[in-house]
Amino acid sequence: MIREGSIRLPFAYAAGKSGSTYLRALQEEQRILGSRCSACDRILAPARSFCPTCGDAELQTVEIGPGGVLLAWTERPDKGILGLVKLDSADTAIVHRILGSSDVLSTGMRVQARFGDASDENPEDSLLGFAPEVADS
Numbered sequence: 001m002i003r004e005g006s007i008r009l010p011f012a013y014a015a016g017k018s019g020s021t022y023l024r025a026l027q028e029e030q031r032i033l034g035s036r037c038s039a040c041d042r043i044l045a046p047a048r049s050f051c052p053t054c055g056d057a058e059l060q061t062v063e064i065g066p067g068g069v070l071l072a073w074t075e076r077p078d079k080g081i082l083g084l085v086k087l088d089s090a091d092t093a094i095v096h097r098i099l100g101s102s103d104v105l106s107t108g109m110r111v112q113a114r115f116g117d118a119s120d121e122n123p124e125d126s127l128l129g130f131a132p133e134v135a136d137s
Contacts, residue, residue: 021061022047027123030115032066034090035059045090064090066113067133075102085111085130097129104132 015023018035025031035044037051037059045064050057065087073083083098083105098105099114111130 016049018047018049018059018061023123026115027126030066030126032064032087032113032127033061034064034087036062042091043089045087045092045094062089064088068111068113068130070098070105070107070109070111070130070132072107073098073102073105081105083111083130096127099129099131109133 022033025033032045033047035048035051036042037044037054037056039056039058040051040054042051042053043062043064044051044059047061048059051059068085068087068090071084071086071093073081075081081098081100081102082095084093084095085098086093098111110133112133114128114131115126116128117126
């Protein structure tokens with residue numbers, strides 16, 4: 001016998017030291033932080049407590065972005081556009097909302113972070129998403 005249904009599992013978790021630093025910088029300063037691994041000379045986005053490549057835990061917090069390059073994107077009906085963005089100075093990319101219309105998007109185009117106000121309960125909401133850069137005329 002199969003019984004269909006859904007179960008709601010609310011959860012809370014600690015962001016940890018590097019995650020808290022990252023979220024606080026987004027919320028209070030509208031800055032995006034990454035981590036520099038001196039062992040393998042990579043800058044990781046977002047800030048982390050250890051390097052996933054070499055395992056080094058001695059990382060330095062650095063500012064990255066707020067601009068970057070759109071590597072790929074997908075549009076989901078009624079969900080918006082999600083994109084893979086490689087922020088300036090970073091060696092890795094993040095997935096985040098892309099603001100605007102998919103009609104103007106192209107791989108390799110420049111995008112810029114857009115910030116807004118966030119509540120104490122959801123500091124990550126201060127990064128609204130990334131918008132295509134407007135070309136100067």
